[in-house]
Amino acid sequence: MRLRLVSLAAIMAVIAPAAPVFAAGSEPAPAAASATLPVQAAPLQAAPVADLVARVDIPWSRFTLDNGLTVLVHTDRKAPVVAVSIWYNVGSKDEPQGSTGFAHLFEHLMFGGSENNPGSYLQVMSGVGATSLNGTTWFDRTNYFQTVPTPALETTLFMESDRMGYLLGQVGQPVLDLQRGVVQNEKRQRDNQPYGLVQYVQLENLFPEGHPYRHSAIGSMADLDAASLEVVRNWFRDNYGPNNAVLVLSGDIDEATARTLVDKYFGAIPRGPVNEPAQAAVPTLAAPIDLTLHDRVANTRITRSWVVPGLNDDQAVPLSVGASILGGLASSRLDNELVRKDQTAVSVSASNAAYHRLGIFEINVDVKPGGDVAAVNARLDQILADLIANGPTEEEVARVATSYVSRRIQGLEQVNGKASVLAEGQLYSGDPDKYKTELAAYASVTPAQVRDALGRWLSRPALNITVEPGEREAYTEAAATPSGAAPVPAAEIQRVARDPMPQVGQVSDLDFPTVERARLSNGIEVVYARSTTVPVTRVAVEFDAGFAADKPDALGAQSLMLDLMDEGAGGRTAAQLAEEQERLGASINLGASMDRSAASLTAVTTNLAPSLALLSDVVRRPTFAEGEVGRLRAQRIAALASEKTNPAAIAARALPPLLYGEASPYGRSFTGSGTEAAITGLDRAELQAEHDTWIRPDKATIFVVSDLPLAEVTAQLNTAFGDWTPPSTAAGTKSFAAAVPATTGRIVLIDRPQSPQSLIYGGQVLPLTGTDDLLTINTANAVLGTDFLSRINADLRETKGWSYGVRGNINALEHQIPYIVNAPVQANRTGESITALMTQYQSFLGTQGVTPAELTRTINGNTRGLAGSYETSAQLLGALRSNALYGRPDNYQETIASRTRALTTEQLDAAARAAIDPSKFVWVVVGDAATVRPQLENLGLPVEVREIQ
Known part of the structure; x- marks a missing residue:
């Protein structure tokens, strides 16, 4: 498992039900599984990487x-x-x-x-x-x-x-x-x-x-x-x-x-001066540099870096392969040694960022809280020295190559993805086909080349930075406002008249792929759409569970159980599972939203059958070995400590119980990570029971988007899942019967000292559910809160310049849905920003509703952009899953354009005014209380100050 710290994007994705987010890999086990790993299963057979490379072509x-x-x-x-x-x-x-x-x-x-x-x-x-x-x-x-x-x-x-x-x-x-x-x-x-x-x-x-x-x-x-x-x-x-x-x-x-x-x-634009990209030598440090910094972090991070050659150098690919073997793959040496074996680190990574003139090779190790940093440094030295001295194995190099080519194939599904590949090749190398040279290099690179490249470049002195928990050292922050220096007059620009901007032609309505259905021999429903753009198949085995399935006294059980599902399954250890995925060019991810849990597979179709066999083992036969349970439990506790250092995670933990009450299945952290007390108390038997209760065929639906026809996909799914039967224990249920408590305007300030910015995170529970028809209110809220040009973003970013970006989102959960405002603002404008937000909401919901121009812009954008919004197989898969969650018809996406074009300003205003009430907003503010509190106390709302919890 590659542990991920919670980001704002991840938190918002957790709220959005179509995308599982929290876990990056994990494992459980069926009722009959033992606490020790069974004999290793035989390796699965993958297509040669050369076959995958041959499929990559972008004619130009x-x-x-x-x-x-x-x-x-x-x-x-x-x-x-x-x-x-x-x-x-x-x-x-x-x-x-x-x-x-x-x-x-x-x-x-x-x-x-x-x-x-x-x-x-x-x-x-x-x-x-x-x-x-x-x-x-x-x-x-x-x-x-x-x-x-x-x-x-x-x-x-x-x-x-x-x-x-x-x-x-x-x-x-x-x-x-x-x-x-x-x-x-x-x-x-x-x-x-x-x-x-x-x-x-x-x-x-x-x-x-x-x-x-x-x-x-x-x-x-x-x-x-x-x-x-x-x-x-x-x-x-x-x-x-x-x-x-x-x-x-x-x-x-x-x-x-x-x-x-x-x-x-x-054609009429004149040439400008020719910019010759700056030349840049690859410097070597005269001696190692060791620096220690302090930050408000939960654990010590060790960072090592070297400057290495750039992307046009023949050393770039061997260095990148070496970085993946060292700390990029889920089966990397650092993962296996420091995270799984020694258990002295909670997260590791290594990468080679190859730029035009040079690259930066970087290693990061997050030491386990309370761990011996010197000992981890010494162990890191040993692992790196061994790789440099002896090089990688043929098998390691092949897994990196297959994984890389698989990602390249997936990235070419979007026309913009292909455009970027061609542009990058032309700009940096004078060759739009540079990607082919790179793919060939990955397919042919040898262990000796990797060893030699690492030995040549990583044997030089390194920059070693250690970041320890503590108070941040002083640094030069951005000024509160621009300097205000008297502007120097500039020459007037002579404008050149052009022909008028051309008008947009008639955009056809979306032609969504036909949705087909089948059932496996055990009754599991398969929901399918075909996409033949790239030879890739995406599968999501989804369960009616999610973070809302957690019991109040076992918060975090669902996500921890999911985290354990690929830490040993079907006779394979965590490292062996990771190796199999890499060998196949497949990716298995387990995670949850508030309403659903899922095991997702992305595979090159050439390797679909063995990839599905691996997915089946992860879903049906996780091991829950005692040692892995203990290790993942310790990692989760470390992750919880890290959440308490991240402004977005702090807010995402604090707001839900304020909106829903702690008794509600939605009244817990949007991160789904639980509490230290609950995680500490979970043992193997309880996690096994969690799996038996929720991860079972009678709670499952399988969603598929593939270039293969449904009959072929169904046959392969039947082989993998068709004989799966429910355990004898009862399936889990969730209850949303409890009333959502009434709220009134208030502010909860969470003190995070030394914050140059405050995160404002507030809202209310709407009188709506995700299964209601939300098209009208979502269209109204595009004008108010979600678009870049929305009223609140236009005010705080584009007019006042107090924020990098502000959003107000209707988060469509299956049951009672929240409206959440997310506004990171400069600390000295926190109070004024809340006032500005309230003013915008009150104005919009009062007499200043949607204007005709806003209506036209929003209708055009929301209808004309549909083809681009459902261009990829991942987007199609998300649509299948959302339609099922919200009870929508299969042709829902094809109805959006005509229904949106029929909307009026009166309908939009009425929908927003019936649901959104800013007087009920509960505001969580994460920031430096010494700076922020005096601003908030002048707003006329009750202010409660809390420590980070």
């Missing part, structure tokens, strides 16, 4: 405009969507001293509108139905991407070309100041996480002064603060010309159409 064509813009086109007619991905050959490594953070700043500025679209880029793109819409900045590049319906392609190309060639007239002083504030809050949000300051220390010590990779992409807030408008504009002029970019169109498009459209919209 390339042309270049007269202004230097490189264009790649990949045709994929599976759905009426096109991915538009543009990669600029500029990243943080290209920033000169005094201008750090500029590339990242422009990632934000380029979403703020352009000369011929003076509003928000996101506002237009949301209306055209864009999905996968975002931008990112890293050391080597800045990229922007979206997947749009084919009839919206011209609009999208107009928008992308307008911000490439006609941006600066829209970048005035107010826009610059606002986005600097947003970037500051992004930095606070990152810094506020446990271990959030390590990267700064790592880069400053790995690289000498003046090295291009020495500063993080987030940059220096002081540099951003000091920059004048003209300096910022000149950075754009120097780096964002068409000759410094790669545009990829992937999907329902051909080269001839692409040539016409790209020339129409981009």
Whole structure:
């Protein structure tokens, strides 16, 4: 099991029922299983990795405009969507001293509108139905991407070309100041996480002064603060010309159409200066560096890192393979030795991050609380020295290769995924087929090559950083507000008139795959949809259980039982189970939402039969060995301690009982991790009983999306699960009969000292259930709370600049559903932020409801984006599972467009006003009480201060 600390995204996913989240692998056992592991089962047979490599192909064509813009086109007619991905050959490594953070700043500025679209880029793109819409900045590049319906392609190309060639007239002083504030809050949000300051220390010590990779992409807030408008504009002029970019169109498009459209919209943009990516040597430390930091963390983390060659070096693949063997695979040497055998670490990892000019090889070990850090360091030295001296085995190398190729195949299902692969190859290597070279390297790499690469690069002095629990050392935080220095006047931009933005053509309604059903010989229902885009099969064996199945005196039992299910099953140990998955290129995950528990499999279809056999063992024949129970129990207790250091987890533990009451099945932590007292008391017999009660065929449904026809899938499922019979014990039941307690406005402040940011996490239980028709209220709440352009995010992020992002979500549980506001804000604006949120809710639910423009934008976005929202087999599988959970018809997704188009502003307003009542919101605030409490006490709401529990 690879232990994961709880993130905000994971917590929200736990609330969303379609995706199991908590456990990354675990094991239970049937009633007849013994407490010791049986004889090891025979290895399963996998297809050769070369067969998998042969299946990976992305045909492309390339042309270049007269202004230097490189264009790649990949045709994929599976759905009426096109991915538009543009990669600029500029990243943080290209920033000169005094201008750090500029590339990242422009990632934000380029979403703020352009000369011929003076509003928000996101506002237009949301209306055209864009999905996968975002931008990112890293050391080597800045990229922007979206997947749009084919009839919206011209609009999208107009928008992308307008911000490439006609941006600066829209970048005035107010826009610059606002986005600097947003970037500051992004930095606070990152810094506020446990271990959030390590990267700064790592880069400053790995690289000498003046090295291009020495500063993080987030940059220096002081540099951003000091920059004048003209300096910022000149950075754009120097780096964002068409000759410094790669545009990829992937999907329902051909080269001839692409040539016409790209020339129409981009052809008139003049060339800019040529940016030659900064050269960067691979430095070697003169001697080992040992640093000790302190942070408000639950356990000591050991980090070791070296600078190594970049992605175009022939050492990159052997180093990455070595990293996977050391600490990347679930069966890695560090996992097997430190986590499973010695049990001195609760989590380990190793990775080789290969960038354009160089890479960073990094090892992380989270020491078991109270453990001997020096002893773990010494043991780490031994394990690493052995791998360097003797190299890996052929079998280890083959498992890494198969796992890597399997992930590559899965990543090519989205047209945007293929666009990214092609763009990266062109930008960094001048070859869109670079991925083929990399796949061939993985398929042919030898143990000797891995040994030699590790010996050459990891025998050099390392940077050793130890982060110990304690009070954080002082560091330079982002300023409370931009400096306020008098702006320097900038030259007026001469705008260039363009033809009007093209209108979006008629977007056809979604054609959802036909849903078919079958039953196994024992009666388990199979719900199936076919997807032939990639040779991958996804299976979810789902059970009516979830975190809500926990008894009040055994919170965390369900998730711990799931965690144990792949820690020994079917005659295999945890390490052997991990090895089998890697050998097959398969991934088995166990986890739960509040309402359902599931065992999920993703497999290359070539290896489906043996992968299903492995899944069957994990589900039906977990071992629950005494030693594994004790080890996982100790890891869970360590994870609970870590949750108490994470703002999102602290809030997710505190809010549910305040909303539902502790007696409700929903009145427990959204993380599902339980309590230390409950976990300590769980033994093997109780976990075995938990499995027999909930993980059984009479509570199961199997959901499948595959490129194989249903008959073939059903036959293989019958072999794996058809003879499974329920145990003699009674199946579990859940009761939601207890009334939800009435709530009134109040604030619970949880003191987390030294927090540069506060997390506001509040809401109410709505008078609705997940099985109600929520389409109308969800559409209304898109305007109010969920969209990037929602009222609350537009106010706190885009107008006030107090947050990196705010959301208000209707979390569709099966029974009573909560409305939850999630607002990380800068600490000195906490009280004002709650006031601003309340003002927005009261205004919207009062007289300022949905406007006609908001209605049009939301209807267009929610209908035009459907094809992109159900593009992948994972998305299809999620839809099958949600429809079953909420009692929806099989054709539910196909009804969304027509039903949404029929909505009126009056219906949206009425639905929101009937359900949401901000006077009933209970607010949990996680932040530094010394800074925050005086702000909250002026709001007129009762304030209770608590310690972290």
